[in-house]
Amino acid sequence: MSVEPxxxxxxxxxSDSLDRLKAFxxxxxxxxxxxxxxxxxxxxxxxxSDLRSMGxxxxxxxxxxxxxxxxxxxxxxxxxxxxxxxxxxxxxxLDLWDNDPFDPQVEDTPKGQVLRGRGAADDxxxxxxxxxxxxxxxxxxxxxxxxxxxxxxxxEESGSPSLVPFLRENADELKADVALICDxxxxxxxxxxxxxxxxGMLQEEITITGPSRDLHSGMYGGAAINPIRVxxxxxxxxxxDTGRITIPAFYDGVPDIPEDILNQWDALEFDHSTFLGDxxxxxxxxxxxxxxxEMLWSRPTCExxxxxxxxxxxxxxTVLPSKASxxxxxxxxxxxxxxxxxxxxxxMVTELVPDDCDVAFKGHGASQASVxxxxxxxxxxxxxALTEEWPDEAAFIGSGGSIPVAGYFQxxxxxxxxxxxxGKDDDQIHSPNEKYDVESFHKGTRSWARxxxxxxSN
Amino acid sequence: MSVEPxxxxxxxxxSDSLDRLKAFxxxxxxxxxxxxxxxxxxxxxxxxSDLRSMGxxxxxxxxxxxxxxxxxxxxxxxxxxxxxxxxxxxxxxLDLWDNDPFDPQVEDTPKGQVLRGRGAADDxxxxxxxxxxxxxxxxxxxxxxxxxxxxxxxxEESGSPSLVPFLRENADELKADVALICDxxxxxxxxxxxxxxxxGMLQEEITITGPSRDLHSGMYGGAAINPIRVxxxxxxxxxxDTGRITIPAFYDGVPDIPEDILNQWDALEFDHSTFLGDxxxxxxxxxxxxxxxEMLWSRPTCExxxxxxxxxxxxxxTVLPSKASxxxxxxxxxxxxxxxxxxxxxxMVTELVPDDCDVAFKGHGASQASVxxxxxxxxxxxxxALTEEWPDEAAFIGSGGSIPVAGYFQxxxxxxxxxxxxGKDDDQIHSPNEKYDVESFHKGTRSWARxxxxxxSN
Numbered sequence: 001m002s003v004e005p006x007x008x009x010x011x012x013x014x015s016d017s018l019d020r021l022k023a024f025x026x027x028x029x030x031x032x033x034x035x036x037x038x039x040x041x042x043x044x045x046x047x048x049s050d051l052r053s054m055g056x057x058x059x060x061x062x063x064x065x066x067x068x069x070x071x072x073x074x075x076x077x078x079x080x081x082x083x084x085x086x087x088x089x090x091x092x093x094l095d096l097w098d099n100d101p102f103d104p105q106v107e108d109t110p111k112g113q114v115l116r117g118r119g120a121a122d123d124x125x126x127x128x129x130x131x132x133x134x135x136x137x138x139x140x141x142x143x144x145x146x147x148x149x150x151x152x153x154x155x156e157e158s159g160s161p162s163l164v165p166f167l168r169e170n171a172d173e174l175k176a177d178v179a180l181i182c183d184x185x186x187x188x189x190x191x192x193x194x195x196x197x198x199x200g201m202l203q204e205e206i207t208i209t210g211p212s213r214d215l216h217s218g219m220y221g222g223a224a225i226n227p228i229r230v231x232x233x234x235x236x237x238x239x240x241d242t243g244r245i246t247i248p249a250f251y252d253g254v255p256d257i258p259e260d261i262l263n264q265w266d267a268l269e270f271d272h273s274t275f276l277g278d279x280x281x282x283x284x285x286x287x288x289x290x291x292x293x294e295m296l297w298s299r300p301t302c303e304x305x306x307x308x309x310x311x312x313x314x315x316x317x318t319v320l321p322s323k324a325s326x327x328x329x330x331x332x333x334x335x336x337x338x339x340x341x342x343x344x345x346x347x348m349v350t351e352l353v354p355d356d357c358d359v360a361f362k363g364h365g366a367s368q369a370s371v372x373x374x375x376x377x378x379x380x381x382x383x384x385a386l387t388e389e390w391p392d393e394a395a396f397i398g399s400g401g402s403i404p405v406a407g408y409f410q411x412x413x414x415x416x417x418x419x420x421x422x423g424k425d426d427d428q429i430h431s432p433n434e435k436y437d438v439e440s441f442h443k444g445t446r447s448w449a450r451x452x453x454x455x456x457s458n
Numbered sequence: 459m460s461v462e463p464x465x466x467x468x469x470x471x472x473s474d475s476l477d478r479l480k481a482f483x484x485x486x487x488x489x490x491x492x493x494x495x496x497x498x499x500x501x502x503x504x505x506x507s508d509l510r511s512m513g514x515x516x517x518x519x520x521x522x523x524x525x526x527x528x529x530x531x532x533x534x535x536x537x538x539x540x541x542x543x544x545x546x547x548x549x550x551x552l553d554l555w556d557n558d559p560f561d562p563q564v565e566d567t568p569k570g571q572v573l574r575g576r577g578a579a580d581d582x583x584x585x586x587x588x589x590x591x592x593x594x595x596x597x598x599x600x601x602x603x604x605x606x607x608x609x610x611x612x613x614e615e616s617g618s619p620s621l622v623p624f625l626r627e628n629a630d631e632l633k634a635d636v637a638l639i640c641d642x643x644x645x646x647x648x649x650x651x652x653x654x655x656x657x658g659m660l661q662e663e664i665t666i667t668g669p670s671r672d673l674h675s676g677m678y679g680g681a682a683i684n685p686i687r688v689x690x691x692x693x694x695x696x697x698x699d700t701g702r703i704t705i706p707a708f709y710d711g712v713p714d715i716p717e718d719i720l721n722q723w724d725a726l727e728f729d730h731s732t733f734l735g736d737x738x739x740x741x742x743x744x745x746x747x748x749x750x751x752e753m754l755w756s757r758p759t760c761e762x763x764x765x766x767x768x769x770x771x772x773x774x775x776t777v778l779p780s781k782a783s784x785x786x787x788x789x790x791x792x793x794x795x796x797x798x799x800x801x802x803x804x805x806m807v808t809e810l811v812p813d814d815c816d817v818a819f820k821g822h823g824a825s826q827a828s829v830x831x832x833x834x835x836x837x838x839x840x841x842x843a844l845t846e847e848w849p850d851e852a853a854f855i856g857s858g859g860s861i862p863v864a865g866y867f868q869x870x871x872x873x874x875x876x877x878x879x880x881g882k883d884d885d886q887i888h889s890p891n892e893k894y895d896v897e898s899f900h901k902g903t904r905s906w907a908r909x910x911x912x913x914x915s916n
Contacts, residue, residue: 218859401676
């Protein structure tokens with residue numbers, strides 16, 4: 001089965017492929033907000049129906065949360081497990097979107113055509129590159145060159161609560177020779193990448209309560225404790241002046257990156273001025289003395305993702321609030337233990353809270369970092385196939401993001417993951433005006449066709 | 459004109475007086491939110507109509523913001539200027555109210571009957587104690603014992619932007635022998651009070667902007683600056699470990715309170731454990747080594763009234779936000795200069811903002827503290843009249859709140875103000891479930907009848 005006619009078909013049917021993706025993007029499958037539960041079901045149904053239309057045995061599989069979609073199709077080559085997620089991030093602040101986030105449109109921009117809408121890049125557009133590559137293979141050759149299991153999740157943006165139980169119960173069905181995950185990016189517009197290091201994640205929400213009700217700051221101010229002030233002091237103490245995180249034992253398990261890997265990263269000539277300049281910044285804000293790629297790929301972080309307390313409306317209200325809260329997340333690397341860090345974080349915060357205040361913790365996601373073993377020859381085959389499609393040679397890179405599923409595939413299925421994606425730094429995922437380059441979608445689909453061919457060859 | 463039949467009439471018509479107050483409270487005259495502009499007009503109209511029904515020449519007077527209400531009625535005694543405000547605080551968080559804040563109801567509680575609703579105590583209920591006392595005088599005697607100018611404002615809860623220009627333009631019409639302001643509290647349920655020291659107020663809103671848009675914390679976390687972290691560090695630096703405010707020259711103009719006044723305050727035997735215990739607290743959170751009454755009446759404060767940034771919805775969103783903002787207010791005392799403090803605050807904050815972030819300031823209200831001269835014999839007459847109505851002797855006290863109008867009356871009209879009110883510490887003004895004790899309303903109305911009699915006597 002030759003790949004050339006498959007590539008031609010992908011080129012000639014691009015417009016149909018984009019129309020299908022737009023239909024998929026119109027479903028507002030925001031997993032973190034219960035108001036959109038039905039839409040998550042609809043997105044799963046859409047995928048089942050699309051896979052079935054290609055002759056794939058697919059079904060929606062219930063979980064206590066949003067459903068999984070699992071599909072199987074046989075083929076002569078190795079057994080591949082493909083993973084993507086059909087859920088998307090919330091869209092607020094809605095007023096910063098130029099258009100309805102769920103009415104996707106192709107736009108011409110100075111950098112080429114983009115498809116704009118929530119989920120265009122993360123992860124519906126990426127997921128569909130693989131589905132479209134399979135569709136073209138089947139249309140051209142009547143079958144696929146590999147045996148493939150499709151596995152789509154609907155809770156990736158809300159901490160994947162059902163993923164581990166589902167993998168445990170369905171391990172035999174899902175385990176494969178290698179897993180393919182399409183939820184990462186190109187290194188840059190010329191250099192495709194296979195991500196082999198992923199940061200882990202720990203999410204904590206803390207709420208400080210002082211007075212039992214909101215108070216008048218004239219009547220109580222100066223005598224009563226202010227929980228916003230308490231919370232601000234805690235946040236200010238999470239980093240020292242050099243940018244290091246101050247939680248006890250936080251850096252346990254953070255590896256030193258070997259000299260040769262650091263040299264490889266230096267050779268990529270990553271331009272942090274452009275990377276930061278694109279978002280209006282100029283200076284690296286992480287640990288003193290580290291390069292940008294070290295900060296992003298190999299060092300842990302502590303970020304405040306949200307804070308709120310007191311009066312936030314128009315005008316002024318001289319209230320001394322009862323409560324203040326913050327959402328704080330950590331990106332983890334190497335062997336850092338998320339549960340130990342959670343415990344140490346909570347203990348540190350508790351010690352910083354004055355006697356007259358209470359603190360409540362709510363844990364969200366917790367996952368370790370993953371480091372893939374690239375000894376599996378599939379990695380090099382895929383790297384060569386990617387290099388054929390793109391201008392420059394493909395690279396093995398790290399990623400600042402967290403894709404816990406790769407770690408679970410490793411530990412629960414014994415299946416190594418190849419993380420291959422076509423996102424760009426300016427895709428604005430998780431932000432207003434998210435987009436996916438039409439080139440990413442088109443060449444991404446072509447890349448998967450080439451990778452299927454490469455993996456099925458001896 | 460004897461006060462006794464007036465007091466009897468107040469007793470026998472209490473139910474009608476409460477009904478009128480309830481009608482007034484049903485108008486949601488929230489001045490700080492433009493959505494309620496029409497309601498502010500309606501509240502002003504209601505007052506004009508009520509004053510006219512008593513034979514007072516009253517009219518609504520336009521301003522660039524919400525209108526003033528001015529009314530005049532002649533009488534044999536001294537000329538009194540009565541001030542109150544018809545606007546109320548916003549009601550959020552609405553879910554913490556047990557009932558509709560604008561459907562006031564009389565409730566039986568273990569401490570007696572209360573009228574619950576937004577504005578019941580601040581300031582519609584208080585304002586109406588004076589109006590009802592005048593109504594009873596006129597009904598009983600056909601006229602009032604003093605010449606009275608009524609002056610009602612609709613922007614007190616939003617920084618009174620129109621007040622100074624209005625006073626400047628109408629100084630001749632408004633100036634009087636003494637001003638009466640009903641917007642303060644009893645010292646406790648047995649001890650009525652005339653407030654002679656009021657804290658001033660400075661309100662500042664600051665917004666820190668880092669990246670030009672919200673970022674994905676996996677993609678940028680560790681390299682890009684987080685404005686919530688910057689804001690938290692600034693807030694944490696506004697106080698030192700002893701509770702002192704660290705803004706340069708902040709304490710310039712803060713007087714030492716004379717020993718004899720401190721002794722008077724000690725004699726009031728203020729129980730800070732009960733005061734704080736009522737709101738779920740136990741420890742004084744202000745400057746180390748100061749008493750509660752010093753903290754509340756004679757020391758300046760810096761409070762964060764609101765903070766917001768990033769994702770605050772349900773669940774988790776690993777965003778690295780573009781902006782974070784806080785509303786910060788200062789209560790000022792003695793000769794502290796709000797404009798100098800604003801400048802020093804802004805300079806300090808600007809110096810704490812890293813080069814890669816911008817800070818924007820929005821100034822809201824700014825007013826100096828007021829200290830009344832109690833040499834005017836009206837003060838002692840009113841104190842004796844109050845003592846006749848209440849169980850224990852009336853006191854001259856300070857107040858932690860800010861009522862800038864008293865300072866403007868002093869400087870712009872040359873009129874000294876007597877601040878007499880009947881609020882209680884547990885009225886929950888500016889908070890959900892605001893209430894006013896029916897006893898405060900009833901004995902407050904009787905108190906004003908006695909004060910009118912006392913001030914008209916030689």
